[in-house]
Structure formats: structure tokens, C-alpha cells
Amino acid sequence: MSCSVAVSNSPVFSPSSSLFCNKTSIISSSPDALNLTLTHLKPSSSPASPSPSSPSSPYRLRLQKPPSVSLLSSFSSSASTASSSSASGSTVGLGAGSVSTILKRKRPARLDIPLATTGVCFGVPTTPCEVRREIEREGDGYSVYCKRGRREAMEDRFSASVQLQGDSKQAFFGVFDGHGGSKAAEFAAQNLERNIIDEIVRIRDKSEVDEAVKEGYLKTDAEFLKEDVSGGTCCVTALIQDGKLVVSNAGDCRAVMSRGGVAEALTSDHRPSREDEKDRIESLGGYVDLCRGVWRIQGCLAVSRGIGDQHLKQWVIAEPETKIISIKPECEFLILASDGLWEKVTNQEAVDIARPSCIGINKPNPLFACKKLVELSVSRGSSDDISVMLVQLGRYI
Numbered sequence: 001m002s003c004s005v006a007v008s009n010s011p012v013f014s015p016s017s018s019l020f021c022n023k024t025s026i027i028s029s030s031p032d033a034l035n036l037t038l039t040h041l042k043p044s045s046s047p048a049s050p051s052p053s054s055p056s057s058p059y060r061l062r063l064q065k066p067p068s069v070s071l072l073s074s075f076s077s078s079a080s081t082a083s084s085s086s087a088s089g090s091t092v093g094l095g096a097g098s099v100s101t102i103l104k105r106k107r108p109a110r111l112d113i114p115l116a117t118t119g120v121c122f123g124v125p126t127t128p129c130e131v132r133r134e135i136e137r138e139g140d141g142y143s144v145y146c147k148r149g150r151r152e153a154m155e156d157r158f159s160a161s162v163q164l165q166g167d168s169k170q171a172f173f174g175v176f177d178g179h180g181g182s183k184a185a186e187f188a189a190q191n192l193e194r195n196i197i198d199e200i201v202r203i204r205d206k207s208e209v210d211e212a213v214k215e216g217y218l219k220t221d222a223e224f225l226k227e228d229v230s231g232g233t234c235c236v237t238a239l240i241q242d243g244k245l246v247v248s249n250a251g252d253c254r255a256v257m258s259r260g261g262v263a264e265a266l267t268s269d270h271r272p273s274r275e276d277e278k279d280r281i282e283s284l285g286g287y288v289d290l291c292r293g294v295w296r297i298q299g300c301l302a303v304s305r306g307i308g309d310q311h312l313k314q315w316v317i318a319e320p321e322t323k324i325i326s327i328k329p330e331c332e333f334l335i336l337a338s339d340g341l342w343e344k345v346t347n348q349e350a351v352d353i354a355r356p357s358c359i360g361i362n363k364p365n366p367l368f369a370c371k372k373l374v375e376l377s378v379s380r381g382s383s384d385d386i387s388v389m390l391v392q393l394g395r396y397i
Helices: 078-086 181-202 205-225 273-284 346-357 365-378
Strands: 037-038 058-064 134-141 141-149 156-162 170-180 234-243 242-251 254-259 261-263 289-291 295-299 322-328 329-335 384-393
Touching: 058 234, 134 365, 141 156, 141 170, 156 181, 156 384, 170 181, 170 329, 170 384, 181 205, 181 234, 205 234, 205 242, 234 254, 234 329, 242 254, 242 329, 242 346, 254 273, 254 346, 261 346, 273 289, 329 346, 329 365, 346 365, 365 384
Parallel strands: none
Antiparallel strands: 037 058, 134 141, 141 384, 156 170, 170 234, 234 242, 242 322, 254 261, 254 329, 289 295, 329 384
16 A cells, blocks of 8 residues: 655645655555545646546545456556556556556445335225225214224224015124224134124014024124134124114213203123122132233233134134114214224213214214214213214104
């Protein structure tokens, strides 16, 4: 490696000063040796044109590693050319000769990063998409609005089918609140209705419809457990048939009906804090513990019934509680919602907010009522997924 330093036009130092010297230090004789040259170039008074390789700056710093011998384009065999290059201080020593052509370093190949695609996953008949922030739907006699909470993916699902078996007076609706992922809620939205209808068709005694619904829940749970997928879901469903409303739930999703403007809860939340649920769990060898202000089974799950939850299946049963009522003229509308609503909004508040958009006006707007309920819960601090479905009962009388 050769290093030359010169400072010109200095009142103290000059190129001839004894404090500076030009020495050549041989670091390595291998072809991979690096050459560092720092040279002050004085303006040339010669009429000859400067070398094309000379820099425009008075200082030149060149640091480069020669390519391997196999990549060199050519070598100079002329001693005079090598001598001339050495005089300019720009020679890179390569052993036998000097390089006449230095290959430029190529730009790295461009990375091809695939764009993420957003998949839409709908259930049968229909469920919301995991990745969307809000879902809204209006159908024949029902409206639903879902809003994702702080989770990365929506875990709530819903299903709605009208004109069951070709009868405009028959329908099925459901809201499913998943936990530990959305797989169980998605599965229930796709299969619970079919399993319930199959059981109803199978029974002969129509008075045993509650047993048919129960078997439909248990069958759906057994099918999901065979999938060997983690997670679970709370469920609330409403089957309308022959002028009757069959409401069932497993977990803390809730059904509330407006009867002449008065809220009537048709389901009871299944939580470990319920005395009968606590006794059932403890009689099966489990325990209920208070964790950070919430009662949980085995210290982890805050609901005592639902579909899925294989690791807690001994205590978290899928058997629903069912209530059957006749649809009367005073039965105005039904609200099916996940606990994201009910933790912040009371039953009567929900009816009072929804009723002006559904009753006594020329153009009811139940979807607007669903949105108002969701926004009210959010404004009160709910960070959970919230799903609200409103069913107009008057059309099924």
C-alpha cells in the first residue's frame, strides 16, 4: 500500500519539508491487496489535456478491491503504460501487470416481495370477513352490524336464512362470538342451522322442538371437536316456525325482545359466576376462580357453555338453554347480540335506542339502530368485537 500526503500553498509546510516523506510500504503481495492513494494534484501548466481518469477534486481517495483473475477483461502488457499509470499515482498492483479495465460492481438483484392478499371468508349462508373493520348487512326482515374491537381479526360471526323450506314464515338467525380464534364461530355459522333443521325434520312430535335444537347444538359441537382445532364460540340463535319463536343460547351472547317497548330477556348468560353453573362445574371436578375481577373456569375461560373449547370440554358443555314463545302483535323486534354490547348497554337501553328506528315510522331503519347500539357500547369503553342483529317480528305473525 502506498500513501502520499502533500499540502500546498501552506506558510508552514511545503512538499519539500522534511516532515513529510514518500515511502512505499508493502502490506501484501497477493492480488487481493488494496491500494489507498491520497494525492494533492497541482494545477497543471502543461497544455496537454488532463487524463480522463483524473478527478476534478484536488484530493483523490480511491479504495477498491480488484476483481478475481477470471473476471478481468484484459491485462496490459506494455511496460510504458504501467510506468505512466504509476506516475499518476493511480495504479493497483496486480502482480504480473496492471488492469486496463475494472468491472463495475453490479447493483444487487431486486427483491421480489409478494403482496399480501386479503381473503374474504364467508360462511354459509353468510358470515363477516375476518380482516374487515366493519360489516353491515340488510336482508328480508333483519339487519346486522358488526364492528371489530382491538383484536387483529374479527372473531364474531353471524348467520341469517329466510324462507326456510320455501316458507316465508320460517327463518333462522344466529350470532356467534368466538374466543381463541374465529374457527369455532365460523364453523357454527356454517353448520348449526343445518344440523338443527335436520333434527326438526327427523322428529315426529313438533312439541319436542327444543330437544331438536339441543341435538343440533350437540352435533355441531361434536363435529367441530373432530376438526381438532383450538378455540370455542358462544352462540345465540332464533328459529321462527309456525308462529313460534324458539330462542337458544350457549354462552354469554344474549337475545332481548321488545314487547310493546318493554325489554324482555329471552336468554340467560352462561358464566361461571352463576350459582348453578358453578355447582355443575365443581361437581365434575373442576373449579371456578376469580382472576382480575372475572370468574373463570380453571382460571382461564369466562364462559361456562359453548361450542368447542376442547381442552375444557369436561366442564364447558354445548347444551343450550331454550325458550319458546308465541309471536304476538306486541312482539315488536328481537335483538341478538354478542357480549361486546351487553357488557356496556342494558337490555332496556337497547330497546329504547332501537325502537324509534323500527316502530311507528313509515320507513323503518333497523340497520341504523344496530349501528347506534354498537357506537354506544364503543363510546362507553368496549374494546371487544361487537355484533348486533335486529329481527322484525311483525312479519312472522
